[in-house]
Amino acid sequence: MKVSRNRLIRYSPLDRANHWSMALMFVLLALSGLAFFHPAFFFFSHTLGGPVWARILHPFLGVVLVLLFYAMAARHVRRNLFDRNDVQWMRQIDDVLNNRDEKLPKIGKYNPGQKLVYWALIASIALLLISGVIMWRPWFAGYFPIPLIRFASLLHAVAAFVAIVTIIVHVYAAIWVKGSIRSMTRGWVTRAWARHHHSLWAREQEEAQRREQP
Amino acid sequence: MDNSQNIIARSATTTAPPQVRSHVDEVAKLIDVSKCIGCKACQVACMEWNDLRDEVGECHGTYDNPTDLTPESWTVMRFSEYEDTNGGLEWLIRKDGCMHCAEPGCLEACPAPGAIVQYANGIVDFDSNHCIGCGYCITGCPFDIPRISPKDQKSYKCTLCSDRVNAGLEPACVKTCPTNCIEFGTKADMLARAEKRVGDLKELGFRDAGIYDPAGVGGTHVMYVLHHADDPNRYSGLPKDPRISPLVDAWKGATKPIMSAIIGITAFAGVIHYMTKGPKEEPEEQPDAHEETPPHALGYDATQRNERGHDAGDSAGERPRGDER
Numbered sequence: 034m035k036v037s038r039n040r041l042i043r044y045s046p047l048d049r050a051n052h053w054s055m056a057l058m059f060v061l062l063a064l065s066g067l068a069f070f071h072p073a074f075f076f077f078s079h080t081l082g083g084p085v086w087a088r089i090l091h092p093f094l095g096v097v098l099v100l101l102f103y104a105m106a107a108r109h110v111r112r113n114l115f116d117r118n119d120v121q122w123m124r125q126i127d128d129v130l131n132n133r134d135e136k137l138p139k140i141g142k143y144n145p146g147q148k149l150v151y152w153a154l155i156a157s158i159a160l161l162l163i164s165g166v167i168m169w170r171p172w173f174a175g176y177f178p179i180p181l182i183r184f185a186s187l188l189h190a191v192a193a194f195v196a197i198v199t200i201i202v203h204v205y206a207a208i209w210v211k212g213s214i215r216s217m218t219r220g221w222v223t224r225a226w227a228r229h230h231h232s233l234w235a236r237e238q239e240e241a242q243r244r245e246q247p
Numbered sequence: 248m249d250n251s252q253n254i255i256a257r258s259a260t261t262t263a264p265p266q267v268r269s270h271v272d273e274v275a276k277l278i279d280v281s282k283c284i285g286c287k288a289c290q291v292a293c294m295e296w297n298d299l300r301d302e303v304g305e306c307h308g309t310y311d312n313p314t315d316l317t318p319e320s321w322t323v324m325r326f327s328e329y330e331d332t333n334g335g336l337e338w339l340i341r342k343d344g345c346m347h348c349a350e351p352g353c354l355e356a357c358p359a360p361g362a363i364v365q366y367a368n369g370i371v372d373f374d375s376n377h378c379i380g381c382g383y384c385i386t387g388c389p390f391d392i393p394r395i396s397p398k399d400q401k402s403y404k405c406t407l408c409s410d411r412v413n414a415g416l417e418p419a420c421v422k423t424c425p426t427n428c429i430e431f432g433t434k435a436d437m438l439a440r441a442e443k444r445v446g447d448l449k450e451l452g453f454r455d456a457g458i459y460d461p462a463g464v465g466g467t468h469v470m471y472v473l474h475h476a477d478d479p480n481r482y483s484g485l486p487k488d489p490r491i492s493p494l495v496d497a498w499k500g501a502t503k504p505i506m507s508a509i510i511g512i513t514a515f516a517g518v519i520h521y522m523t524k525g526p527k528e529e530p531e532e533q534p535d536a537h538e539e540t541p542p543h544a545l546g547y548d549a550t551q552r553n554e555r556g557h558d559a560g561d562s563a564g565e566r567p568r569g570d571e572r
Contacts, residue, residue: 180492183492186498201510223532
């Protein structure tokens with residue numbers, strides 16, 4: 034891909050393909066899952082071809098999401114550990130929400146909000162996988178005692194709730210911070226965007242470029 | 248399902264089901280365990296009326312046959328040999344099957360609209376045509392009754408012969424029982440009959456005789472007369488105080504509206520925030536900045552607030568303030 038001097042690559046084609054595959058899976062899973070969660074959402078079951086197909090497909094799609102998600106997540110653990118600037122950033126959440134970005138501490142590739150999304154999904158998707166397998170009929174539920182299936186059902190609902198709220202925040206943040214959606218569609222961000230929102234990452238990238246092309 | 252009956256509860260439905268008819272009496276099946284001889288005629292009648300033919304199973308060394316409820320055996324006799332502390336032996340036989348709870352856990356858990364209905368006469372019925380095979384009814388049931396068929400992935404259980412009752416007939420098992428151990432009528436009549444029978448049993452020396460109509464599930468429309476009502480567990484694990492699990496209540500009760508509301512509010516909060524605070528606009532390109540970016544120009548470092556506060560103005564100052572965008 035041709036990258037101008039004013040651009041930095043943020044997400045590789047593989048990262049982006051993975052992201053949008055997960056996004057599709059998540060939307061289908063959330064809609065079909067909500068259909069079983071509350072009668073008000075039952076009509077969502079038609080997105081998977083009706084309620085019976087939704088019941089059949091939902092767990093398989095869940096497994097696909099789990100594989101895609103942890104393949105991605107495993108490569109980004111280090112980038113998502115919290116540091117001191119992150120703590121300061123979170124203390125200044127008021128400045129973040131009010132777009133007073135110039136007052137914020139320097140941030141690496143991911144800001145604390147993104148890191149929280151990462152860890153919330155690491156946890157909730159793990160719980161969804163475990164509880165989902167326990168509930169999965171006709172394949173696995175029969176091997177588990179009914180009281181455990183009850184607990185798994187409640188846990189599945191709560192973990193899905195956490196995941197859905199997290200993803201709503203994630204989607205809103207992408208709409209809110211202009212330039213970030215393009216990073217996940219085209220793969221690049223402007224240098225100005227990188228310096229503004231992720232200055233430590235921008236410096237790191239620029240230094241790497243200088244080393245490669247002196 | 249031919250529906251000419253009042254429906255007082257319908258699975259996964261938040262509006263009132265059809266219930267315009269008046270004067271519907273609650274019905275009940277009364278099983279007097281003390282009169283059961285274990286002949287299994289009720290099992291045969293159930294198979295015959297409902298056109299069910301289960302696989303021929305294996306003998307497990309007891310009279311239980313089949314050994315458990317299945318999608319094609321909606322009632323089974325459970326035999327237990329109980330030895331009391333004095334060395335006495337009792338052969339206890341209980342006809343197991345759906346209890347038709349007034350507060351059915353299956354119906355509370357079911358996510359498919361109309362797959363489980365409760366008629367005004369108290370019968371809890373599965374409409375297999377609307378069943379999606381998720382098994383939540385099994386999760387919700389306090390008695391471990393529903394079974395999903397591997398043939399069609401639909402859930403099945405005793406209907407209390409709702410089709411026969413609807414036509415003014417008694418259930419098939421009742422009709423066939425040779426000892427009148429199983430009786431059928433209005434719930435009030437059955438309770439009166441049960442009380443009389445409990446009195447008889449007490450006179451015979453069964454001091455703990457009683458009626459099994461557990462209040463934890465709002466009462467049931469299948470009731471037992473037990474000689475040992477103080478310990479229903481000895482009748483092949485009949486639960487002493489059955490109720491819908493608090494986990495199921497939490498799953499299907501408060502969490503549904505609360506979590507649904509929070510999901511909606513979260514999305515709405517995004518809209519409000521965007522309208523009031525606006526987006527973080529894409530920062531303007533700085534034509535020369537990419538050539539050489541001095542570290543101090545890369546934004547504000549919280550760890551060195553005072554020191555950087557002034558000279559960070561080079562870069563930060565060029566950006567419009569968020570409020571003013």
